[in-house]
Amino acid sequence: MSPLLDVRDLRVEFATRHGTVTALDGVSLRLEPGETLGVVGESGCGKSITALAIMGLIPMPPGRIAGGSIRLDGEELIGAPERRLRQLRGRDIGMIFQEPMTSLNPVFRVGDQIAEAILLHQDVSRDEARTRALELLRTVGVPDPGQRIDAYPHELSGGLRQRVMIAIAISCQPRLLIADEPTTALDVTVQAQIFDLIRDIQDRLGVAVILITHDMGAIAEMADRVAVMYAGRVVEEGPADAILDSPAHPYTRGLIGCIPAIDPALAALDRLPPLAEIPGVVPPLHLLGQGCAFADRCIEAVDICRKVAPPLTGRGHAVACHLHAAAAASEES
Amino acid sequence: MNTAAYIARRLFYGLVLMFFVVVLNFVLIRLAPGDPAEVIAGEMGGITQEMLADIRATYGLDKPIATQLAIYLGQIARGDLGMSFFFDQPVAKLIGTRIGATILLVLAAQLVSILIGVVMGVFAARKPNGVVSALVAVFSTLGYALPVFWTGIMLIIVFASWLPIFPVEGMRSARFEGGSFAYVLDVLHHLVLPAVTLAIIFLAQYARLARASMIEVLGADYIRTARAKGVPERRVVFHHALRNAVLPILTVAGLQFGNLISGALLVETVFNWPGMGTLAFDSILRRDYPTVMGILIIGAAMVVVANILTDLGYRLADPRIRTEGGRR
Numbered sequence: 001m002s003p004l005l006d007v008r009d010l011r012v013e014f015a016t017r018h019g020t021v022t023a024l025d026g027v028s029l030r031l032e033p034g035e036t037l038g039v040v041g042e043s044g045c046g047k048s049i050t051a052l053a054i055m056g057l058i059p060m061p062p063g064r065i066a067g068g069s070i071r072l073d074g075e076e077l078i079g080a081p082e083r084r085l086r087q088l089r090g091r092d093i094g095m096i097f098q099e100p101m102t103s104l105n106p107v108f109r110v111g112d113q114i115a116e117a118i119l120l121h122q123d124v125s126r127d128e129a130r131t132r133a134l135e136l137l138r139t140v141g142v143p144d145p146g147q148r149i150d151a152y153p154h155e156l157s158g159g160l161r162q163r164v165m166i167a168i169a170i171s172c173q174p175r176l177l178i179a180d181e182p183t184t185a186l187d188v189t190v191q192a193q194i195f196d197l198i199r200d201i202q203d204r205l206g207v208a209v210i211l212i213t214h215d216m217g218a219i220a221e222m223a224d225r226v227a228v229m230y231a232g233r234v235v236e237e238g239p240a241d242a243i244l245d246s247p248a249h250p251y252t253r254g255l256i257g258c259i260p261a262i263d264p265a266l267a268a269l270d271r272l273p274p275l276a277e278i279p280g281v282v283p284p285l286h287l288l289g290q291g292c293a294f295a296d297r298c299i300e301a302v303d304i305c306r307k308v309a310p311p312l313t314g315r316g317h318a319v320a321c322h323l324h325a326a327a328a329a330s331e332e333s
Numbered sequence: 334m335n336t337a338a339y340i341a342r343r344l345f346y347g348l349v350l351m352f353f354v355v356v357l358n359f360v361l362i363r364l365a366p367g368d369p370a371e372v373i374a375g376e377m378g379g380i381t382q383e384m385l386a387d388i389r390a391t392y393g394l395d396k397p398i399a400t401q402l403a404i405y406l407g408q409i410a411r412g413d414l415g416m417s418f419f420f421d422q423p424v425a426k427l428i429g430t431r432i433g434a435t436i437l438l439v440l441a442a443q444l445v446s447i448l449i450g451v452v453m454g455v456f457a458a459r460k461p462n463g464v465v466s467a468l469v470a471v472f473s474t475l476g477y478a479l480p481v482f483w484t485g486i487m488l489i490i491v492f493a494s495w496l497p498i499f500p501v502e503g504m505r506s507a508r509f510e511g512g513s514f515a516y517v518l519d520v521l522h523h524l525v526l527p528a529v530t531l532a533i534i535f536l537a538q539y540a541r542l543a544r545a546s547m548i549e550v551l552g553a554d555y556i557r558t559a560r561a562k563g564v565p566e567r568r569v570v571f572h573h574a575l576r577n578a579v580l581p582i583l584t585v586a587g588l589q590f591g592n593l594i595s596g597a598l599l600v601e602t603v604f605n606w607p608g609m610g611t612l613a614f615d616s617i618l619r620r621d622y623p624t625v626m627g628i629l630i631i632g633a634a635m636v637v638v639a640n641i642l643t644d645l646g647y648r649l650a651d652p653r654i655r656t657e658g659g660r661r
Contacts, residue, residue, distance in 0.1 A: 090563035102554040
C-alpha cells in the first residue's frame, strides 16, 4: 500500500533577529490511509510547524521551506501552486487547532463557518450546505444542533467550540485530519470526550489522523505509530506499542517518565520513578550546535553526542541516538 | 437586553446630558464679554439709554441670569429655541435651513475618511514593513498635522483655480436650471472639496487605526482557521479579517462626530458652505445669544444621536455585545 502522506527530509527555516534558524531539520514522516500517527515532543520542537508545512500554511516570509518533499497520495505539495493547495486544504486535509476559544471567527455564526468550508469545496447550494452543517453538528455530538447552528462562538463552551472545529475539519470528508494539540485548552473530562470523538470519526470516515500532542497518555490510547520530535528533528519513530514499551531514545524515555503513574496502563511499565522530569529546556534553535540537540540534557551523553548529530537509523522502529546505535551494533556482533 | 429597551435607556441618558449642556452653555455665554443690546443698538444707528433699556426689556435681558435661564429652559422644554436677536427670525427656522448642509458635509467627510482610511490601512497591513505602509504613515501624519483652513485653501487653489474642476465655494450653482437629478449632481460637485478637506484630518487616524487593527486581526487564530479551510486570501482579508478589524474603527468613528462637527465650522467658513458653521460664526460675532445657544444645543443633540446610532451599529456588527446586554 502506498502511503497517504510521505514527508521526506523536510527542512524549514525562519529568518529571525538571531539570523536564520532551522525549525525543521530533515523531518521524515509516513502515514498510511486510515492510520493514526502520534507526533510528540515538548513545546518548540517543531510539531506544529510540521503540521503547518503539510497544510502549506507556513508564513512566508519569515518562513522558508529549504528542502525536502511532502507528498499526499504521491502528489508533491512543496512548490504546488497556491490554487491547488487551497483546494486540498479543508477538502483533503482538515485541521483542528489547539485553541478552540480563539480559532472560530467571533462575528460569524458557527453554522455559517461550517457551511463556508462546504461551499468552498463542493458544488452545493446554500441550503444544502446548511443541511450538511446541521448533520455535522449532530455527528460531532453538539446537543440541540438545530439551535446551536445559529449560535455565535462566544455562546458555546470550549468543548462545544472544539466540536464545531472538528465539524469544520471533517466537513468535506478529508483523507487526512491533523489535530494539533486538540485538547490542551480543555477540561480533563472534555479532553477524553474529544479524543473519543476523534476516534469515532476515524472509524466512521476511515480518515488518517496526525495527532500532535505532548500527552503520552493520549498517544497510548490513540496512536498506531509515534514520531518523537526534538528541536526540529524526529529522534525516534515506530509503532506505538514498541515505543511505549521499549523507548530507545533517552528523550523518549524521559517523556514517558513524565507520565503520572496513576494511569494504570502506563503504571504497568514502571520503568522510571513516577513523575520524573527531564532536566533543562529545549535549547533555543539559534544556539543549536553540531552534535545531538538533546546532548546537553541527556544524562547518558558521551563525547560523540556533542560532536556529531546522530542519524535516524533502524527499520520499523527507528532511533537517532549514538548510544542506541552502539548498543544495537554490539548486540549484532 | 433587547434593542428597544437599550435605545430607550440611551435616549434618556441623552436627554439628561442635553439638560446639562443647555445650562452650562447658557451660563458660559452670559459670562462672556459683550452686550447684545449694544450690538443691536449699534446696528440701528443712533442710541440712547432709553432705547438700550427698551431693547433689554424686549429680549428679557434686564432680568437676573437665573430668571433668564428658567425662562429659557421652559422655552426649550416646549421645543422653542427663541427668536434670533440679529436675524429677527425664529432660531429654529434659521437652523432648519442650514442643518441639512452641515449634516451632508459631516456625513460625507465621515464616509470618505472611513472608506479611504480603511482601504489605506488594509493595504498597509498586508505588508507592514513595505513601501505602501511607509507611504500611508507619512501621508496620514501629514494630513493630520496640516491645519484645516490651509488644506482647504490649497485644495481651492489647485482644484478650483489652477485646474477648474470643482467650484470655489457655496453649495449650488448661482443660476441653476435642471431636474432634481441634475440638482443632486450639482450639490455633490460642490461637496467634493469641502468634504475632502474635512476628511483629510480624520483620514490619518482611521488609516493608522485600520492598519494596526488589521495587523492584529490577521495574526488571529481564526484567520489561520479560515486559511486551513481553503478560503482564498482575498476573502480571508476582506471577509474574515475586515469584519473584525472595523469594530474598533466604528467605536472611534462614533467618538469623532463631535470633532467632525466642530471641524465642519472651519471648513464651512473657508468654502462659504451654507451650514450651521457659518451661521455660528456670524451669530457669535453679533452676540446673538439665542442663535448661538440654538446651534450649540442642536450640535450637541447631533453628537448624542450620532453616538446612539454608532452604538446600535456596533451591536449589529459585533454579536458578542448583543448578548451581553450592551456591556463591553
